[in-house]
Amino acid sequence: NAQLNPTTADLSTPPTDHRTLAQTHSLFITSPYSPGSPLILPNGAYVFQKLQSFLRAQYPQFGFQEVITPIIYKKSLWEKSGHWENYAEDMFSVQGRGATSQIPEAEGGEDGEFGLKPMNCPGHCLLFRDEIKSYRDLPVRLADFSALHRNEISGALTGLTRVRRFHQDDAHIFCRPDQILAEIEQTLKFVGMVYNTFGLGPYKLLLSTRPKDSFIGTVEEWDRAEQQLATALNNIGSEWAINEGDGAFYGPKIDIILKDSNGKEHQTATIQLDFQLPQRFDLQYQASPEELEAGSRTSMDAGLDPSLRRPVIVHRAIYGSIERFMALLIEHYAGKYPFWLSPRPAIILSLNSDPKVLAHVSHIQSVLSGLTPQDAPVTSSSSSPKPLPLSTIQLPIDVDISDRSLGKKIAEARVKKYNHIIVVGGREVESGSMNLQIVNQPNEEVTLEVLENSLGNKLTDKDRT
Amino acid sequence: NAQLNPTTADLSTPPTDHRTLAQTHSLFITSPYSPGSPLILPNGAYVFQKLQSFLRAQYPQFGFQEVITPIIYKKSLWEKSGHWENYAEDMFSVQGRGATSQIPEAEGGEDGEFGLKPMNCPGHCLLFRDEIKSYRDLPVRLADFSALHRNEISGALTGLTRVRRFHQDDAHIFCRPDQILAEIEQTLKFVGMVYNTFGLGPYKLLLSTRPKDSFIGTVEEWDRAEQQLATALNNIGSEWAINEGDGAFYGPKIDIILKDSNGKEHQTATIQLDFQLPQRFDLQYQASPEELEAGSRTSMDAGLDPSLRRPVIVHRAIYGSIERFMALLIEHYAGKYPFWLSPRPAIILSLNSDPKVLAHVSHIQSVLSGLTPQDAPVTSSSSSPKPLPLSTIQLPIDVDISDRSLGKKIAEARVKKYNHIIVVGGREVESGSMNLQIVNQPNEEVTLEVLENSLGNKLTDKDRT
Ligand SMILES: [Zn+2]
Ligand SMILES: [Zn+2]
Numbered sequence: 001n002a003q004l005n006p007t008t009a010d011l012s013t014p015p016t017d018h019r020t021l022a023q024t025h026s027l028f029i030t031s032p033y034s035p036g037s038p039l040i041l042p043n044g045a046y047v048f049q050k051l052q053s054f055l056r057a058q059y060p061q062f063g064f065q066e067v068i069t070p071i072i073y074k075k076s077l078w079e080k081s082g083h084w085e086n087y088a089e090d091m092f093s094v095q096g097r098g099a100t101s102q103i104p105e106a107e108g109g110e111d112g113e114f115g116l117k118p119m120n121c122p123g124h125c126l127l128f129r130d131e132i133k134s135y136r137d138l139p140v141r142l143a144d145f146s147a148l149h150r151n152e153i154s155g156a157l158t159g160l161t162r163v164r165r166f167h168q169d170d171a172h173i174f175c176r177p178d179q180i181l182a183e184i185e186q187t188l189k190f191v192g193m194v195y196n197t198f199g200l201g202p203y204k205l206l207l208s209t210r211p212k213d214s215f216i217g218t219v220e221e222w223d224r225a226e227q228q229l230a231t232a233l234n235n236i237g238s239e240w241a242i243n244e245g246d247g248a249f250y251g252p253k254i255d256i257i258l259k260d261s262n263g264k265e266h267q268t269a270t271i272q273l274d275f276q277l278p279q280r281f282d283l284q285y286q287a288s289p290e291e292l293e294a295g296s297r298t299s300m301d302a303g304l305d306p307s308l309r310r311p312v313i314v315h316r317a318i319y320g321s322i323e324r325f326m327a328l329l330i331e332h333y334a335g336k337y338p339f340w341l342s343p344r345p346a347i348i349l350s351l352n353s354d355p356k357v358l359a360h361v362s363h364i365q366s367v368l369s370g371l372t373p374q375d376a377p378v379t380s381s382s383s384s385p386k387p388l389p390l391s392t393i394q395l396p397i398d399v400d401i402s403d404r405s406l407g408k409k410i411a412e413a414r415v416k417k418y419n420h421i422i423v424v425g426g427r428e429v430e431s432g433s434m435n436l437q438i439v440n441q442p443n444e445e446v447t448l449e450v451l452e453n454s455l456g457n458k459l460t461d462k463d464r465t
Numbered sequence: 466n467a468q469l470n471p472t473t474a475d476l477s478t479p480p481t482d483h484r485t486l487a488q489t490h491s492l493f494i495t496s497p498y499s500p501g502s503p504l505i506l507p508n509g510a511y512v513f514q515k516l517q518s519f520l521r522a523q524y525p526q527f528g529f530q531e532v533i534t535p536i537i538y539k540k541s542l543w544e545k546s547g548h549w550e551n552y553a554e555d556m557f558s559v560q561g562r563g564a565t566s567q568i569p570e571a572e573g574g575e576d577g578e579f580g581l582k583p584m585n586c587p588g589h590c591l592l593f594r595d596e597i598k599s600y601r602d603l604p605v606r607l608a609d610f611s612a613l614h615r616n617e618i619s620g621a622l623t624g625l626t627r628v629r630r631f632h633q634d635d636a637h638i639f640c641r642p643d644q645i646l647a648e649i650e651q652t653l654k655f656v657g658m659v660y661n662t663f664g665l666g667p668y669k670l671l672l673s674t675r676p677k678d679s680f681i682g683t684v685e686e687w688d689r690a691e692q693q694l695a696t697a698l699n700n701i702g703s704e705w706a707i708n709e710g711d712g713a714f715y716g717p718k719i720d721i722i723l724k725d726s727n728g729k730e731h732q733t734a735t736i737q738l739d740f741q742l743p744q745r746f747d748l749q750y751q752a753s754p755e756e757l758e759a760g761s762r763t764s765m766d767a768g769l770d771p772s773l774r775r776p777v778i779v780h781r782a783i784y785g786s787i788e789r790f791m792a793l794l795i796e797h798y799a800g801k802y803p804f805w806l807s808p809r810p811a812i813i814l815s816l817n818s819d820p821k822v823l824a825h826v827s828h829i830q831s832v833l834s835g836l837t838p839q840d841a842p843v844t845s846s847s848s849s850p851k852p853l854p855l856s857t858i859q860l861p862i863d864v865d866i867s868d869r870s871l872g873k874k875i876a877e878a879r880v881k882k883y884n885h886i887i888v889v890g891g892r893e894v895e896s897g898s899m900n901l902q903i904v905n906q907p908n909e910e911v912t913l914e915v916l917e918n919s920l921g922n923k924l925t926d927k928d929r930t
Binding site: 029032033034035036037039040041042045046048049052053057058060061062065066067068069070071072073074076077088089090091093094095096097098099100101110112114116121123126127130136141149153165167183189190193194197228235328340369371384385386387388389390391393394396402424 | 500523530532555560562565588591616716755849852859867
């Protein structure tokens with residue numbers, strides 16, 4: 001395996017395990033009733049969804065279209081894709097428990113055996129071949145956040161990193177052979193943009209090439225494809241290396257290997273070419289005038305009408321498993337989440353139980369959460385709720401109005417690692433302000449500005465402790 | 466069954482079936498490999514997600530917290546909840562296919578048998594009891610959009626209305642008995658707000674009360690609960706009726722029955738009290754001083770320490786099955802989707818293949834999609850992509866730059882029922898404007914304003930045809 005750069009310069013303090021950090025922020029729990037399928041608590045679901053929404057927001061500019069596909073498919077689909085045989089150890093099978101399910105299909109029973117999907121690819125192949133495609137329709141880029149299941153042995157299961165149920169930011173690009181270079185280059189840029197946003201990296205890109213003995217297609221086809229991958233890697237200018245002969249039998253791939261703050265390597269994103277599935281699913285498109293003129297045909301096209309070609313499939317994931325990526329980020333941020341991703345951006349503590357203080361607490365909560373415009377009156381009747389627009393960004397702002405001492409409340413808020421602690425007492429009610437402690441905030445200045453804007457008040461030094 | 470008001474005054478033209486309308490808009494397909502699990506195409510997934518995001522945006526103001534829970538649980542969980550026995554016909558069972566899965570658990574094998582979840586309630590009970598709850602923590606309101614599976618017989622499966630795999634906007638409210646009234650009233654308001662947004666209704670509310678023979682708890686407990694439901698129904702002032710004795714054995718419920726434009730009745734939203742699951746899962750909270758003083762204990766509390774009480778569970782769904790709700794909306798709007806929900810809000814057609822025209826087409830697409838600020842230059846280099854913020858609302862604006870005649874392109878766009886058809890030729894390039902046809906737009910004036918704002922141009926009569 002190639003040498004990697006560390007992701008941080010300082011390895012002297014190894015980070016706390018993501019399971020411990022996740023407890024502090026109440027992100028998830030596990031249960032003996034669902035080994036390998038963690039139950040994700042509200043705070044964890046909040047982070048999960050931010051990660052999902054962030055990627056979703058980028059999909060249109062990269063031409064990805066999201067689809068929603070089944071979780072179970074008949075055994076016959078998995079036989080066609082080859083998973084039923086080659087992936088047997090990792091798959092779960094599914095059967096109806098009802099009376100008609102027990103009768104074999106041949107004798108007029110129900111649908112028999114299903115497989116719980118470990119991957120989205122076969123479903124996306126069904127979508128691709130639903131309509132006859134022209135060369136102009138390509139590339140088709142289908143994205144899917146569906147739940148996937150793989151049967152890891154129970155002894156190996158750990159937190160969010162070794163699980164049986166997980167979600168990938170999965171996508172499949174169906175393209176012409178001449179589009180591989182452009183698609184790979186765009187995908188590598190997408191990876192760079194995302195990892196940069198989270199401050200992850202540097203990472204190493206590894207190109208795995210044709211295996212020595214068993215592979216499909218011809219040596220020339222592999223060479224051409226690997227050449228396009230190498231050109232894409234050179235074009236984006238990141239450091240990369242070759243893993244000679246380490247490709248799958250059905251195509252070369254690029255792995256993104258990230259070293260975490262502990263020095264441990266994680267394979268996160270993958271970009272994998274596939275010459276096999278298009279044949280198994282008999283995928284085709286009407287060739288372009290250029291392809292027809294050149295008479296270019298690959299071994300994949302054998303048996304096809306001369307006017308037709310097979311697309312290449314690119315399997316790609318940028319986060320990889322969202323659960324594992326979350327675990328990485330949990331350790332990477334070690335509690336100091338950026339504001340937009342933070343499961344605990346702020347808590348408001350009441351100094352006493354004066355009704356005016358409590359009303360002001362709830363007003364500030366409502367304004368900071370995004371639920372109330374800043375100029376709304378402090379008391380609002382909730383008699384007739386109004387729908388909030390989709391563009392509203394809502395933040396989980398918490399409140400502690402228990403009658404414990406302020407010291408105890410602050411101590412607990414610090415243990416729970418809120419980014420901001422806001423104290424409201426009589427003085428704050430009078431001045432319409434708040435008393436702010438910035439505790440775990442990587443980006444203080446911007447945050448102050450945002451808070452001032454939402455409150456409509458300049459925060460003075462007096463407001464900060 | 467009670468009499469219902471029709472949802473529209475005019476029943477003279479029955480609406481087209483949702484499966485036909487869905488084909489026009491390319492919303493979903495079905496496959497023999499996944500009977501009852503439709504494959505939702507990009508346009509359908511777009512509508513699905515808008516529905517999901519809309520509800521999600523409302524959750525904070527109603528105090529719901531979203532969680533992400535497993536899809537498969539061990540058989541023992543379903544035995545505890547009672548589903549394994551009582552719901553056998555409708556459930557799928559799941560087993561690992563690997564070697565260790567085949568060995569019985571007792572002999573050191575893997576986890577044995579799992580159930581594919583038909584409902585979220587048992588998982589939410591596991592979450593509730595993870596931490597000891599105080600009376601102050603209640604109500605706990607957990608929401609979940611997880612995929613659910615129920616094994617309908619294959620002959621009954623239809624489009625999006627009779628399926629095996631679906632998603633509910635499911636939630637469970639864990640509350641004290643004295644909180645039932647307030648929770649039900651808020652939930653009914655939530656239902657009203659949502660149905661009003663989609664222009665659905667009127668609907669009928671049906672209160673199903675204690676069954677005659679078999680029920681858990683005491684008559685007094687049922688009377689008290691039903692009284693709270695009735696008061697909530699009266700408080701919100703909608704029309705409602707009683708379905709005497711039609712409640713489940715474990716609690717009374719309120720069903721929302723909607724009549725579609727065809728006159729057919731649909732049970733969509735449900736609000737169901739449950740006195741049984743809290744006992745099966747031994748859910749408890751520390752009683753409030755008032756509860757302790759009154760010494761109030763229900764039959765659910767039998768066997769509990771005197772300082773503890775059991776919460777009541779309210780199962781509630783507002784859309785019900787999102788798939789079925791989508792089918793309803795598809796028929797309700799019959800192609801004239803409101804702009805924010807429309808899978809085909811607009812298409813831009815090029816008049817010719819002049820590079821300037823094509824550049825202007827792609828500029829307008831980019832601006833209307835929300836991908837480019839309106840003042841960005843027409844030519845933009847895509848060399849280094851920038852992440853888009855989460856608050857960006859992106860619209861699926863399509864383009865047809867094929868070299869077919871304008872007449873053919875317009876005809877196809879009309880068949881596909883785009884809300885807006887925009888034509889761009891040389892004249893539009895010069896004036897920086899566009900030629901707009903409003904075709905299927907329920908809200909013309911607002912739309913014009915929005916378009917003008919995003920383009921930064923006043924649209925003249927000349928621009929509209
Ligand atoms: Zn794949
Ligand atoms: Zn339920």
